Amino acid sequence: xxxxxxxxxDDFPPGTRRLITVxxxxxxxxxxxxxxxxxxxxCPHQQASLFHGTLTGLVASSEPGCYKFxxxxxxxxxxxxxxxxxxxxxQSYCDPSKIQAxxxxxxxxxxxxxxxxxxxxxxxxxxxxxxxxxxxx
Amino acid sequence: MSLIPPSLIxxxxxxxxxxxxxxxxxxxxxxxxNHWRDQVVQRGMGDLExxxxxxxxxxxxxxxxxxxxxxxxxxxxxxxxxxLDPWQIRTAILNPLYGVHLLFSEDMAAAFTSALNDWVRHExxxxxxxLRASIVVxxxxxxxxxxxxxxxxxxxxFVQVLVMALGETPLGxxxxxxxxxxxxxxxxxxxxxxxxxxxxxxxxTGWPSYFTEDYAAQSLALQNxxxxxxxxxxxxxxxDLTVVLLESGFTWLPGYLWRLTKFWRGLRxxxxxxxxxxxxxxxxxxxxxxQPLDAPPTAADLEALLRHVDxxxxxLFSSDYPHWQFDGDEAIPAGLPAQSLQRILVDNPMDTYPRxxxx
Ligand code: FES
Numbered sequence: 001x002x003x004x005x006x007x008x009x010d011d012f013p014p015g016t017r018r019l020i021t022v023x024x025x026x027x028x029x030x031x032x033x034x035x036x037x038x039x040x041x042x043c044p045h046q047q048a049s050l051f052h053g054t055l056t057g058l059v060a061s062s063e064p065g066c067y068k069f070x071x072x073x074x075x076x077x078x079x080x081x082x083x084x085x086x087x088x089x090x091q092s093y094c095d096p097s098k099i100q101a102x103x104x105x106x107x108x109x110x111x112x113x114x115x116x117x118x119x120x121x122x123x124x125x126x127x128x129x130x131x132x133x134x135x136x137x
Numbered sequence: 138m139s140l141i142p143p144s145l146i147x148x149x150x151x152x153x154x155x156x157x158x159x160x161x162x163x164x165x166x167x168x169x170x171n172h173w174r175d176q177v178v179q180r181g182m183g184d185l186e187x188x189x190x191x192x193x194x195x196x197x198x199x200x201x202x203x204x205x206x207x208x209x210x211x212x213x214x215x216x217x218x219x220x221l222d223p224w225q226i227r228t229a230i231l232n233p234l235y236g237v238h239l240l241f242s243e244d245m246a247a248a249f250t251s252a253l254n255d256w257v258r259h260e261x262x263x264x265x266x267x268l269r270a271s272i273v274v275x276x277x278x279x280x281x282x283x284x285x286x287x288x289x290x291x292x293x294x295f296v297q298v299l300v301m302a303l304g305e306t307p308l309g310x311x312x313x314x315x316x317x318x319x320x321x322x323x324x325x326x327x328x329x330x331x332x333x334x335x336x337x338x339x340x341x342t343g344w345p346s347y348f349t350e351d352y353a354a355q356s357l358a359l360q361n362x363x364x365x366x367x368x369x370x371x372x373x374x375x376x377d378l379t380v381v382l383l384e385s386g387f388t389w390l391p392g393y394l395w396r397l398t399k400f401w402r403g404l405r406x407x408x409x410x411x412x413x414x415x416x417x418x419x420x421x422x423x424x425x426x427x428q429p430l431d432a433p434p435t436a437a438d439l440e441a442l443l444r445h446v447d448x449x450x451x452x453l454f455s456s457d458y459p460h461w462q463f464d465g466d467e468a469i470p471a472g473l474p475a476q477s478l479q480r481i482l483v484d485n486p487m488d489t490y491p492r493x494x495x496x
Contacts, residue, residue, distance in 0.1 A: 061409035064311070064370030068409075082403030094402040094414065 005114060005126070006106070006133040012036075019051045022137050027104060029135065030055070030087060032073055036133050037087045039076070040102035044092070048080035050101060055087070076101075105136045145466045146454075147478070148225035151486035151493065154330075154383050154426045154455035155216065157261055158208040159185075159235045159253065168252035168259075173245070185236030185249070189332045189355075190460070194348060199461040210459040213264045220458050221267055224466065227483070228493060229458075230296060231261055231270040232383060238276065238301045238334040246275040247285065254289050262294045269493065271299035271328055279312055283319045290323040296492040297381065298325050302358040303333035309362075309369030317375050324491045326379040326424070329362055331355035356431075359385035360393055363423065367397070370410040372422050379489055380423045384457055387425040388433065391445040394419060420448050424489045426455035427481065429462040430470045439472030449477035453486050 004022050006029055012018060017030045019041060026041035028051040041051050057072040075093075076085045084093040090103035111128040126132070159165065161184045162177050169177070176182070190197040198209035202219050210216060220226060235253055240246040250273050257270045272289045274282035289295050298320040300308065308329065320327050331352075338344045340354040341361075359382050366372065366380060397415045405411060411418070433439055443449065456468045463470075473481065487493050 059406040059409040061412070064374050064410045066410070081399075084406070094405065 001136055004135045004137060006036075006038075006135050008127070009108060009131040009133060012133055017051060019049075020135075022135060025137070027135065027137075029106065029133065030076075031133075032087065036106040036108070038104040038106050038135055039085070039087070039090055040104075042102075043078045043080065043083065043085075044099050044101055045078065045081060045083055048078050050076060050078060050085070052079040053077050053085075054079070056084075058084070058093070107134045107136070108132065109134045146224045146226075146456075146468050147482065149227045150224065150454050150482040152220065152224075152226050152229040152456050152458070153381070153453040153486050153489075154232055154428070155220070155229045155458040156210055156234055156460065157216070157231050157257065158211040158459075159233065159256065160208055160211045164260075165249065165252040165256055168255035169248060173248045173252075176245070185239060187234075187236040187239060187332065187335070188348075188351070190234065191348065196352065196461050198459040199464075202459040213261055213268075216458065217265065220456060221265065224456075224468075226267060228267055228269055228486075230490070231257055231268055232297075232299055232328065232330055233257055233271075233273055234301075234330065234332055235273075237273060238304070238332065240275075240277065243275070243278040243281060246277040247281040250275040250285060251288065254285065254295075258289075258292060258294070262292075269294050269296045269490075271295065271297040272325070273299050274316060276300055276304050276313070276316075276334075279315055283315045286316070286319040286323065286325070290319075290325065293492050293495055296325065296490045297328045299328045299330060301332035301334060302329055302355060302362055302385075303335075303337065303339060305334065305336045307362065307365035307369075309365030309367070309371050311369065314371070314374065317371055317378055321375045321378040324377075326381050326489055328381045328383050329359060329385075330383040331359065331385070333358075355384075356386045356389060360389065363393075363419070364397060367411060367415050367418055368408045370408065372418050373410045373412070378422070381426070381453065381489060382423065383426050383455070384429060384460075385425060386429060386431045387446070387452065388431045388439075388442055390419070390425075391442065420446075420451065423451065424453050424485065425451055426453050426457070427470070428455050428457040428468060429460075432470050432472065436472030439470065440474060443472075443474065443477075449474065449480050450485055450488070452477075452481045453489060454482045 014031050014033050028041045029038045053076045055073050056075050057069045058075045060068045060070050074087045076087050085101045090101035092099040109132050111126050111130045114126045114132050166174050203209050237250045262268050272295045274285050333339050339351050394416045
């Protein structure tokens, strides 16, 4: 496991997403209203780029004719065949125990601790006063 | 795994699909009131034949089951001689296919359907205690269909509600739901059988030219009805309802379920109440009668196919008497796993039809 600095918080505002490569792996990182989530950028179905997926809500129902739009913005729909994934866990809706998008842990660290290391931030110069989005892999 | 060769039916089987024939409309006279009897006479009505099973088509009755005169399977005596006695059938479920579903008048449909159910009760159920029957319902009017279930359900020898595969609207639509509520309330599965009220072409592409096309299309109609029941949420709304597809074949299931489940995975937000995959729903809630079997060429192929479906709980033994689906007494096709036979012949029918377990 090592920790990789993705961005400074200021450069990665809510409602945006980033495609990065860590240890050769393509990873998509989302900022949803200040919370960061990271998934391997390959749909577990047929490898579509989840970076191009749509963020939507979960349509739940207690009986036919009832539609409850829940968890708005937290469900990622794959751009190819529409499978839905929980942005928090990577779990698919259609078969949660067997089909999951690989997810990674994201943390916000202050510049002081990032400078101390051991972080991998080749492409950044770290400023002690800022906060950073850090991915563990 | 040992696979059985085509074989005779072991004694004690439960035959889930046999078809008693109404000789003609006059046979229903004792069960019609004087108004409807008079209507039959005044209108010059003779019979309610449909082109689903044309009387002279070889498929409609095996030649050795055709009587010298009259319709095949039109009396208990024939049924006893042809199947009940020689096969030592424990129970046979009567599914009358008389053309009451053709009628346009709701009142006439309800009157003739009630007469049909009473005819079954008196001319069949009362005459042989091995017999059970489905309640035929007039889908032309949902209130009347519910009333017919309520009228017949107290006779515990009625074990199922029977509808035809091709009606006016898909069976999952909500206006039909009171029928399913009544069926579930009385512990009656919903049986769907090939047959059409001919409100629409029998294929989705238009009217075909030949009987072959008509008959082959029926299993598509049953697939469409199954899809409708699943997507409209009938299985969620009525958790106690079992659906039986009669004479539908089942070897199409792996491809059908694969496709439907595939689309559900991407589009389930249209039908969020379908919260388990169609494959799982069908395995838990839908049953299929054995004959006619669109059997693959070898016994091993059939066994492989059953493995794809991944359940030996879904099949119910049926002979489809008097329709011509097999010769001799070999109603059990080659390729069924030997250890599943008891399930198919007895256990699955008993689980599917709770009323069969009553004394
Ligand atoms: S590749 Fe993502 S749903 Fe098919």
